[in-house]
Amino acid sequence: MSGQTTGTAALSQTVTVDRARLVDYADASGDQNPIHQDAEVARSVGLDDVIAHGMWTMGAAMDVVTAYVGGDPGRILSCTTKFTGMVVVPEGGTVEVLVEGTVRKVDEEAGTQTLELTVTSGGQKVLGRCQAVVRL
Amino acid sequence: MAAFVVVGVCRAPPGTRTVGRDGRTDPVRLARMALNPDYAGREYPPAGPFTVSREEITSFADAIGSTGEAHRDPQAAQALGYPDVVAPPTFAVRLAQQCEAQLVQDPAAGIDFSRVVHGEEGFTHHRPIVAGDVLTGVLHVDRVREAGGHGMVTTRVELADDDGQPVTTVTSTIVVRGES
Numbered sequence: 293m294s295g296q297t298t299g300t301a302a303l304s305q306t307v308t309v310d311r312a313r314l315v316d317y318a319d320a321s322g323d324q325n326p327i328h329q330d331a332e333v334a335r336s337v338g339l340d341d342v343i344a345h346g347m348w349t350m351g352a353a354m355d356v357v358t359a360y361v362g363g364d365p366g367r368i369l370s371c372t373t374k375f376t377g378m379v380v381v382p383e384g385g386t387v388e389v390l391v392e393g394t395v396r397k398v399d400e401e402a403g404t405q406t407l408e409l410t411v412t413s414g415g416q417k418v419l420g421r422c423q424a425v426v427r428l
Numbered sequence: 429m430a431a432f433v434v435v436g437v438c439r440a441p442p443g444t445r446t447v448g449r450d451g452r453t454d455p456v457r458l459a460r461m462a463l464n465p466d467y468a469g470r471e472y473p474p475a476g477p478f479t480v481s482r483e484e485i486t487s488f489a490d491a492i493g494s495t496g497e498a499h500r501d502p503q504a505a506q507a508l509g510y511p512d513v514v515a516p517p518t519f520a521v522r523l524a525q526q527c528e529a530q531l532v533q534d535p536a537a538g539i540d541f542s543r544v545v546h547g548e549e550g551f552t553h554h555r556p557i558v559a560g561d562v563l564t565g566v567l568h569v570d571r572v573r574e575a576g577g578h579g580m581v582t583t584r585v586e587l588a589d590d591d592g593q594p595v596t597t598v599t600s601t602i603v604v605r606g607e608s
Contacts, residue, residue: 307493320484320491321522337542346546351492351518358517363496364508365556368517372550372599424517 302407303360303393307352309344309379310386317348331383341382346375349389349418353411356391357424360407367427369404376420379413389413396423403428462538463579463604467531468572475527476564477590484522485515485559492516505558515557521549524585524598527565531583532602539581539604547580547601554594562590570599579604 489499
């Protein structure tokens with residue numbers, strides 16, 4: 293990991309999500325918005341189906357970053373994202389989300405790297421300007 | 429932004445207006461949107477205290493699909509130098525949302541929650557959250573503005589421990605979709 297230069301591909305992992313996981317996330321996070329659990333409610337507000345919490349996707353992506361820094365969550369100093377797309381989760385289905393990251397910046401003096409993450413589902417980008425600053 | 433596609437793109441008024449500390453407001457358009465621009469700059473009393481348990485941390489880790497040992501095994505966390513199991517990097521949202529409720533559930537703020545989508549989120553960790561932490565959160569409304577017919581509200585929650593030391597800064601932007 294150390295010694296990597298800007299633009300280097302750093303990580304790539306596929307994570308999965310299904311309806312049961314969204315119920316677990318709703319309980320664990322406290323975000324009980326029904327559009328993440330109930331297709332009828334989701335459709336009533338103009339969605340095609342239940343969608344994953346944006347924060348589920350961010351959380352799953354940052355877990356990939358945690359593994360990248362040796363499983364030490366304290367080495368993620370900051371992380372940020374925009375929510376630009378939706379992960380639709382159909383009943384009975386398992387949806388794949390691809391998390392890829394490249395090193396955008398290396399600060400040797402501070403001992404940090406800035407990672408830029410590309411997070412896609414079905415080829416569509418779901419997070420925008422997603423970055424994490426990690427301690428090496 | 430795809431988030432806007434949910435209801436289709438609303439009438440897009442030209443330009444973007446900012447309301448808040450600079451004092452520029454457009455009451456007519458804001459009235460249509462019903463967001464209260466006076467809330468920009470507001471600071472709330474501390475919310476909490478929130479006592480963080482091992483179970484909360486592990487449940488959150490499970491829900492995001494994490495198998496990380498530091499989130500579930502106290503010995504693994506101690507081997508990394510922490511007093512107890514360590515929260516995932518986005519765990520603080522659980523606490524921040526409870527602080528943000530003070531604003532979102534305030535009718536005078538004019539936030540129609542049925543029209544809210546999440547725009548942005550960010551975490552700055554002054555130190556990681558660990559099980560046993562007793563945290564309080566101070567909610568700040570940093571910005572209230574209009575863009576493309578939608579209302580946007582940016583909040584910041586400063587989480588601190590029981591010694592008053594900063595732990596995590598959580599920033600969030602919600603988009604209140606305009607009436608199309």
